[in-house]
Amino acid sequence: MVLFVAVGVAVLRAPAGGVEPVARVDAPAAATAAGDGAPAGSDAPPAAAGGAAADGEGEAAPGPGAAAAGTPDGVVVHVVGQVAAPGLVTVATDARVADALDAAGGATPDADLAALNLARTVTDGEQIHVPRPGEAVAAPPPASPGAAATGGGGAGGAVVDLNAADAAALDTLPGIGPVLAERIVAWRDENGPFTAVDELGEVSGIGPAVLEDVRDLVRV
DSSP, rough: HHHHHHHHHHHHHHHHHHHHHHHHHHHHHHHHHTTOOOOOSTTHHHHHHHHHHHHHHHHTHHHHHHHHTTTTOEEEEEEEESSSSSSSEOOOOOHHHHHHHHHHOOOOOTTTGGGTTSSBOOOOTTTTEEOOOOOOOOOOOOOOOOHHHHSSSGGTTTETTTOOOOOOHHHHTTOOOHHHHHHHHHHHHOOOSSSSSSGGGSSTOOOOOOOHGGGGGGGG
């Protein structure tokens, strides 16, 4: 009888004493789950951060290359003479003489802009000389075949007839821009045909230097 009572007491105490062993079994299970990548594990955030850092580096790499590819092309022109800041300037590939002058700080009050064709497209490596009134102006570089065909004037080497040429043909002569070309046509309309090349000197804006530059390129 006493034996049965002792056994019963032992059985009743076993569950209370068994709680701690169960707790010791659960802890390793949780650790194992964390090691397998469970959300409660402490190793999960570093793995996610590492993945984010790798993605960030992959997106940043194309940046410098993309910026370099977006740089526009241009041409380099040497602007000298009567401009505020003579020197080398870089302008767009389709820039005109007027754009090159603006890039060099603009023309000075002493500049004779009528001696230049401000609407002419510049070419890479050319020099643009902005003269004073009466100062000689070098002939512009040869135009492309398409431009020469369109202009139809003396830039291609043909002699221009002062009494038959229109403003577009006169514009191709060295030192004769669109303004002077229109003045030549207006003078011809008011005074009749030219009788001598020297009569070009009577056109407003044409000085001795310009006259000498075109003397061998025109006829009457």
